Amino acid sequence: MRQIIEERTGSFSRSPQLVEAPAANLRVAAHTTVLHEGDPARRIMEVVEGAVMLTKLLPDGRRQVVELLGPGDVFGLAHDEAYACSAETLTPSVISTHERSALERDPVLAARLLRRFEAQLCVMHSHALVLGRMSALERVAFFLLRLMPEGMVGGATLHLSMTRQEIADFLGLTLETVSRAFSELKRRGLVALLRADEVRIQDRGSMRRLAGAA
Amino acid sequence: MRQIIEERTGSFSRSPQLVEAPAANLRVAAHTTVLHEGDPARRIMEVVEGAVMLTKLLPDGRRQVVELLGPGDVFGLAHDEAYACSAETLTPSVISTHERSALERDPVLAARLLRRFEAQLCVMHSHALVLGRMSALERVAFFLLRLMPEGMVGGATLHLSMTRQEIADFLGLTLETVSRAFSELKRRGLVALLRADEVRIQDRGSMRRLAGAA
DNA sequence: CTCTACCATTGAGAAAGATCAACGGCGGAG
DNA sequence: CTCCGCCGTTGATCTTTCTCAATGGTAGAG
Missing domain, CATH: 1.10.10.10 (Winged helix-like DNA-binding domain superfamily/Winged helix DNA-binding domain)
Structure with missing residues (x-):
């Protein structure tokens, strides 16, 4: 899977503090698994362009697409140092990635993620209503x-x-x-x-x- | 409803910047609706003690409890300036509230909320798997x-x-x-x-x- | 151009859960 | 202490959705 076509250091969210925590932009083909549920969660990612779906699996193979992401949305979240979901592109996409440690050093990034998390949490609340009722x-x-x-x-x-x-x-x-x-x-x-x-x-x-x- | 028993200015997250955006701690009885879906979203809240449930309604009255919250969890999220969910206490609770504007002024608060949002988003992802599959x-x-x-x-x-x-x-x-x-x-x-x-x-x-x- | 995956549609039957209904227990009000 | 009301349990039936199966379309490979 992981057919990463191009990788380049990011012109995205560059800031003086970010010397040792560079952002990188990935260009990824459609139907590519960008990260795997359970893998060690080293980076946090933003969709710059394209569409990404987050999925979770049960041991017997039942699958749930837990979230659909578009430009601006954030993924790569961790529970116990491991990714909570797999992420797969639906269309050709551009994805910006950050070291997790950048969160503590880059207040601009942190502020953007805070706003986005709030929005995504609201969407998940709606989705719970859809799935449950x-x-x-x-x-x-x-x-x-x-x-x-x-x-x-x-x-x-x-x-x-x-x-x-x-x-x-x-x-x-x-x-x-x-x-x-x-x-x-x-x-x-x-x-x-x-x-x-x-x-x-x-x-x-x-x-x-x-x-x-x- | 709204049987707020006691309100006092918070000893919680006090910081120099917070002059005009005070935090307040509310002590709330069990089975009290703390906020209503659709109301203008002025404040953001944290559970200090107790348990709170967030609910959403469909026009015909079907209800979904979208999230169960305990100490440290955050609620009062907004979509289009309005609360996305109602919040009701399950047990006697203590709730800390902040002006939304405090988010931009208080980096300690913002950092705490960022971490908590990530955790709650992961929980919602699990819950989607539960509800869907x-x-x-x-x-x-x-x-x-x-x-x-x-x-x-x-x-x-x-x-x-x-x-x-x-x-x-x-x-x-x-x-x-x-x-x-x-x-x-x-x-x-x-x-x-x-x-x-x-x-x-x-x-x-x-x-x-x-x-x-x- | 044709063949061949894969994906979508449709139908019939099975199963899980919803709905409707009756009953029982516990706790608060009087 | 007793009564009343709410909540929980259990049963019977019904509906929705799942499952299994067959057929048809479309796009890409050769």
């Missing part, structure tokens, strides 16, 4: 609204860079249930499927109602 | 292990300060399913129920296996 159809509606930037015009079509299995692992469903939910949304006219991975939201109002005011 | 029995086992401090001796009994409904709302189940799971764990000898809210873990190994190495 929403039906399959509601989950898929929520997922599509979350991907579709608010200001996006009605005509624009959304490209999904996830398979049905990945969406299912994110929403706590099976791939068949996700597929059925897509078909149901299409049948109700809330959504148009140009291709399996090309979606247009037709009736945003009904989608929002389904997703519980997302 | 675990069976009812596994969820309840996970819940009990999470409450039972690691070092706790076999003989010690755990007091649950949550009703079956609250546990269900935390685990994404119904209260009946939670009750059945407790009975099943008892029947299998993994747990002893002295009273409905008094539990002893009898077979920690089997519990850990059920909970997927929690």
Whole structure:
């Protein structure tokens, strides 16, 4: 896996204190595992460009995609010195990495991470509501609204860079249930499927109602 | 609700910069709603003593307990200037509150919050795995292990300060399913129920296996 | 151009959990 | 002390989602 295409020292978050804790920018292909759950947690990372998913596994192989990340989001968090999640790119991405020790030395970095952690924690709270209390159809509606930037015009079509299995692992469903939910949304006219991975939201109002005011 | 019993200016995190952003410690009775989802987010809070649960509601009344907090944990997070969750005490608690602006002025506070956010984000990742991929029995086992401090001796009994409904709302189940799971764990000898809210873990190994190495 | 993965869709049957309902116990109010 | 109300338990049934299985589409390799 780890098909890191390019690595260069970062022009990102450079500051006088950072002499021995350099930031590095990685350019990574799609479908690359950037880090592994359980590995020693040496660095903390930010998505600069692209999309990354964080996953956790149960011993028997059940998988949960715990978070979907875009530009600005932070990952590589540690519990007991080990990464709590694996991270895999969904699209070609640029990732900025920092020594963990830089957190104590670089207040600008620390402040940015603090703001971002707060945002990501709020998103996780919403996701808990989705996973704990929403039906399959509601989950898929929520997922599509979350991907579709608010200001996006009605005509624009959304490209999904996830398979049905990945969406299912994110929403706590099976791939068949996700597929059925897509078909149901299409049948109700809330959504148009140009291709399996090309979606247009037709009736945003009904989608929002389904997703519980997302 | 809001039965605040006592308020006093905090001896907590006092620092020279904090002249106009004082910390305040609140002493709060059990079963008190400390803040409401949607209210303007003016302050950020830390649990000093006691236990707090964060909840979110869907428009039709379905509820999810998104996080359980103990001493050191932070809440009062905001999305768009409004609290993302309601917060309710489970036991009599002491809560320290800070102006949000203190975050920019008090680096000690900011550093503490950064560490805590990272820990809470990791816990939320685990919880997503629980909600998305675990069976009812596994969820309840996970819940009990999470409450039972690691070092706790076999003989010690755990007091649950949550009703079956609250546990269900935390685990994404119904209260009946939670009750059945407790009975099943008892029947299998993994747990002893002295009273409905008094539990002893009898077979920690089997519990850990059920909970997927929690 | 064709073949071949892989991915998505759809259907039928099974299982887990939700819902509806009745009963029992414990604790606080009077 | 007794009553009443809330909470928990258990049972029966129903719904949703999972599981298993077959079929169809699409994109990349040869």
